[in-house]
Amino acid sequence: MDKQSHIQGHAAVLRIANFDTDQVMPKQFLRGIDKAGLKDGLFYDLRFDEAGNPKPEFFLNQAAYASTNILIAGSNYGCGSSREHAVWGMQQYGFKAVIASSFAEIFYSNAMGNGLLLVTLSEDQVQALMQEADDLGAPVAMEIDIESCTVRSPKHQFSFPMSARHHRMFLEGLDVIGLTLTLQAQIETFAQQHWAKQPWVKDVARKTVDRLEQ
Template sequence: MNPVRHVEGRTAALRLENLDTDQIMPKQFLRGIDKRGLRDGLLYDLRFDGEGRERADFVLNRPAYAGVSVLIGGNNFGCGSSREHAVWGLQQAGIRAVVAPGFGEIFYSNAMGNGLLLVALPEADVRRLMDEADAVPGNAVSIDVATLTLRGAGGVEARFDMLPRHQRMLLEGLDAIGLSMTYRDRIDAFAQAHWAAQPWLKDVARPAAGPLNASA
């Protein structure tokens, strides 16, 4: 995963409360066994009508918002099912950060584990950022992960909170496994002490595994 230390980009307001992962990435785009092509499914039912025609009034279909990389969303953004495809689709579409008053818990963990920056701010700040994005299409924000600060071109300046482990994952470009492996020495030391105190438990399944592997 690439480090995420600073995000600066153009914004668009999605004035939708409780935007769930089924809306972010509809089920018909989950048929593949890899991550390819998810950009096409992002917010599909909001972007297109029942005949597959673009909805001209949807913010991300408007030419003035081309190249947006920061979404300003409503509360409980990313609620619903645990599908990680919602995060991957946002990233494939060029979205690097989402700012909202709150996020679905599983979506938040999936996003942070994939390097998609999520920023939770008070509703008053979010509304102001939305208003600025509507008034000046592409109004930019700058987000610094090291200092946990957001600055908007229209004057919004706010601090936000983040768990230390999520901040470290972003700054160092670590996913959950990568973060775990930074403790490899401590994990190995624990294992050695465990086997030394209880040697009868080490490789307890090996005798059974041999015949099973042979028969396979």
């Protein structure tokens, strides 16, 4: 993950509650064995008609929204299946953050672990940002200060909660593995103490394979 202390850009509104991961990234885009091409599947049924033609009424198909990198979404965003592809697709498209009053738990974990910032505000605060964007009739300029956990738009400023673990991950550019490796010395100390007390469990898999190959 890259270090992130500020996210600046423009936010657009998706006024749909309980927007699930199949709507974020439909199942037909999960056939590959890597992350390639997920950008094309993002919000596919909203972006395209049955013939594959762009729907002009959807905001991402409008030139004015080309710079959108923050989404203001309805409550319980990312519910449904646990597919991590939904997060990867949003990032490939250019989204850096999603603001909502609530998120599905697994989606939240997937997103924050991959560096897609999820900002949880009260429903009243989310509605205020949505109304600001609606009044403007265009993407609203927005800055998210991760260090101070603050969201700023031209008309509003709100604080949001963030766990100490996720706060450190974003500021230091650590994914879950990287965060774990910061504790490598403690892990090695624990392992040595564990093996000293129970030496028969050390390298048990390798020893079993060696015995079977004899």
